[in-house]
Amino acid sequence: MLDQSAILALAEAPSDAPLESARPSRAEAEAAVRTLIRWAGDAPEREGLRDTPARVVRAYEEWFDGYARDPAAILGRRFERGGYDDYVLLRDIPVRSVCEHHMAAIEGVAHVAYLPGERVVGISKLARLVDAYARRLQIQERLTAEIADTLQSALQPRGVAVVIRASHGCMTTRGVSTHGTSMETRRLLGEFSREPWRSDIFAALSA
Numbered sequence: 754m755l756d757q758s759a760i761l762a763l764a765e766a767p768s769d770a771p772l773e774s775a776r777p778s779r780a781e782a783e784a785a786v787r788t789l790i791r792w793a794g795d796a797p798e799r800e801g802l803r804d805t806p807a808r809v810v811r812a813y814e815e816w817f818d819g820y821a822r823d824p825a826a827i828l829g830r831r832f833e834r835g836g837y838d839d840y841v842l843l844r845d846i847p848v849r850s851v852c853e854h855h856m857a858a859i860e861g862v863a864h865v866a867y868l869p870g871e872r873v874v875g876i877s878k879l880a881r882l883v884d885a886y887a888r889r890l891q892i893q894e895r896l897t898a899e900i901a902d903t904l905q906s907a908l909q910p911r912g913v914a915v916v917i918r919a920s921h922g923c924m925t926t927r928g929v930s931t932h933g934t935s936m937e938t939r940r941l942l943g944e945f946s947r948e949p950w951r952s953d954i955f956a957a958l959s960a
């Protein structure tokens with residue numbers, strides 16, 4: 754635990770500057786987009802591109818607003834399960850993310866299931882949880898794990914299953930033609946990782 758003076762010392766030390774202060778200004782971000790337009794071979798001063806840097810920077814605020822969200826807090830409000838003792842599954846949650854290797858689009862769907870312990874959450878919260886992690890620079894494997902692990906630690910259900918199927922723009926638009934390919938990742942925790950629930954949840958997820 755840091756005391757107040759230690760926190761102040763950290764705040765003043767340039768080498769320990771928090772991430773927040775490393776954030777560029779909007780003007781710097783727009784300048785970076787102009788650089789990339791020139792790198793692509795076009796002229797940022799051309800009429801059609803003149804407002805593009807400002808638009809791209811605004812789009813980034815939307816595509817990456819997951820950094821400003823607290824995924825565990827999304828699951829903060831819980832309800833009694835009311836005697837219900839089977840799984841809860843939300844299917845086909847849209848996944849729109851950006852791959853951290855190429856900053857290309859990842860698009861697909863997530864299926865998120867849990868086996869309630871004492872409590873359940875509002876079903877829309879599962880979609881918001883997916884979105885909070887998707888709107889960051891990601892790899893699909895970590896995205897899958899983060900969704901499952903947060904659901905497990907915040908809600909303490911008896912089981913969690915997350916499956917994501919997505920296509921990756923960095924693969925479908927570059928090099929060898931891989932149009933139409935998709936990648937599948939999954940994470941099973943608790944009772945979903947063992948029989949009899951394992952077969953049951955698989956059948957449900959692939960239905």
Ligand SMILES: [Zn+2]
Binds near residue numbers: 853856921
């Ligand atoms: Zn990529």
